[in-house]
Amino acid sequence: MREKASLLFLLKIFKLPLNLLLLSVTAKYYGISLEKDIWLLALATVTTLDLALWGPINETFRAKFIMVKEEISLKRALYFTQSLLFYFVVFSLLIVLYILFFPRHLGTIIAPTYDLNQLKILSKMLYIVAPFLLLNQLIQVGNSILNAFNVFFVPEISSFFSTIINIILIVLLSDKVGIYALPVSNYVSSLFLMVFILYFFKKHKIFLFTNIWNFKFDGFLLFFNFALPFFVPYFFGQVNTFVEKILATNLYTGAVSIIDLSNRIPNLFYGIVVSIVSTILLPILTKLFISKDKLTFNTEFKNMYHLGFLIILFINSIVLGSGTTIISLLYDKGSILESDLYKIYQLSVLYSISLFGVFTYLVFGISLVASKSSRFYASIGVLAQILVIVLNVIFVRIIGIYIFPISVFLSHLFSGYILYKKYPFRDDLNLNLVKLFTILLIIFL
Numbered sequence: 002m003r004e005k006a007s008l009l010f011l012l013k014i015f016k017l018p019l020n021l022l023l024l025s026v027t028a029k030y031y032g033i034s035l036e037k038d039i040w041l042l043a044l045a046t047v048t049t050l051d052l053a054l055w056g057p058i059n060e061t062f063r064a065k066f067i068m069v070k071e072e073i074s075l076k077r078a079l080y081f082t083q084s085l086l087f088y089f090v091v092f093s094l095l096i097v098l099y100i101l102f103f104p105r106h107l108g109t110i111i112a113p114t115y116d117l118n119q120l121k122i123l124s125k126m127l128y129i130v131a132p133f134l135l136l137n138q139l140i141q142v143g144n145s146i147l148n149a150f151n152v153f154f155v156p157e158i159s160s161f162f163s164t165i166i167n168i169i170l171i172v173l174l175s176d177k178v179g180i181y182a183l184p185v186s187n188y189v190s191s192l193f194l195m196v197f198i199l200y201f202f203k204k205h206k207i208f209l210f211t212n213i214w215n216f217k218f219d220g221f222l223l224f225f226n227f228a229l230p231f232f233v234p235y236f237f238g239q240v241n242t243f244v245e246k247i248l249a250t251n252l253y254t255g256a257v258s259i260i261d262l263s264n265r266i267p268n269l270f271y272g273i274v275v276s277i278v279s280t281i282l283l284p285i286l287t288k289l290f291i292s293k294d295k296l297t298f299n300t301e302f303k304n305m306y307h308l309g310f311l312i313i314l315f316i317n318s319i320v321l322g323s324g325t326t327i328i329s330l331l332y333d334k335g336s337i338l339e340s341d342l343y344k345i346y347q348l349s350v351l352y353s354i355s356l357f358g359v360f361t362y363l364v365f366g367i368s369l370v371a372s373k374s375s376r377f378y379a380s381i382g383v384l385a386q387i388l389v390i391v392l393n394v395i396f397v398r399i400i401g402i403y404i405f406p407i408s409v410f411l412s413h414l415f416s417g418y419i420l421y422k423k424y425p426f427r428d429d430l431n432l433n434l435v436k437l438f439t440i441l442l443i444i445f446l
Contacts (some may be wrong), residue, residue, distance in 0.1 A: 084220025234382025
């Protein structure tokens with residue numbers, strides 16, 4: 002597993018300069034503005050609805066698919082997946098139609114302080130990005146199926162080329178269509194990834210698309226029931242996203258853009274950790290738990306935890322040591338005020354530190370999903386999201402915009418500790434936490 006994780010890490014590092022260039026180009030053409038805020042609000046709305054509906058199934062799909070594949074047969078696992086895909090499309094289309102017919106109603110919910118002209122622009126953007134909900138869901142399922150067949154690198158290969166296309170489209174279209182160049186580039190990159198997924202389906206002989214399609218409700222119900230405990234925490238997670246956007250919108254114009262730019266650099270690096278851990282760790286731990294191989298289960302978990310922790314240390318050392326230079330290089334294009342640039346740096350540092358709490362919560366949560374303790378993980382997920390919302394609402398007037406990364410860190414670190422106490426083989430797990438936090442302290446100093 003370590004070799005696959007290292008290769009995946011190298012692929013992501015190789016792609017990193019392109020992502021940074023895309024971030025810089027976006028900041029150059031759109032900066033901190035009302036239009037940028039509206040684009041972020043519209044995209045966050047569609048993404049939030051997508052996660053609220055299908056996030057729990059996406060998170061648990063690989064584990065259940067592997068269980069059916071190992072315990073029954075591959076043919077049966079694909080048969081159930083056909084049913085899942087069909088009802089994904091049906092229900093997603095209904096949500097897309099709702100957004101297309103009632104964008105103004107949705108706009109007043111996510112931006113209650115906007116005037117009529119601002120709501121008109123937001124409604125138009127919602128209308129444009131609504132179909133992305135369906136497209137994104139098909140991509141998620143396709144990637145999860147490939148992961149179950151130990152094909153982990155498709156998103157990295159395709160996104161390398163799609164990022165180049167994104168940059169070219171923004172440069173060519175920004176003067177002609179303005180902010181709408183961003184949704185155009187988003188759709189193009191998603192379609193590009195879909196083509197790659199279908200190609201690798203054919204290459205690895207994954208016969209999902211057969212002449213006889215399963216239109217029954219059994220497969221959808223199978224995956225839905227397995228993911229059921231996660232719907233409540235995902236619901237509160239999306240409520241948290243909405244509350245954050247509303248609170249930020251009420252602070253001042255541009256606050257949503259500042260939070261987005263601040264979070265981009267640490268999240269760009271952290272996305273490496275998340276994709277490696279969720280892509281590789283869950284399928285392997287699930288198989289080991291089914292086979293009752295406790296020793297290898299702990300070994301693989303420990304290796305991945307250490308790898309993730311060290312990558313986050315690397316992220317923090319970069320942001321703490323060179324953050325102002327990176328912020329200036331990426332964002333100082335004449336369209337952002339000096340005071341806002343410094344605020345972006347401060348928030349970037351806080352978001353980088355918060356990754357320790359988020360990672361701890363994520364990795365122990367994955368171990369519980371793999372060991373069939375999904376309900377406990379889900380209940381703690383609810384606690385984490387409620388804590389974030391409560392801290393944000395109470396302290397936003399006191400601390401201001403800085404409360405958002407602080408609340409994420411505190412709530413997820415606390416929740417991660419509770420998950421650690423429920424780890425299936427905790428008595429035989431030695432993570433050397435004292436050594437890891439000593440290294441962390443040295444880097445901070």
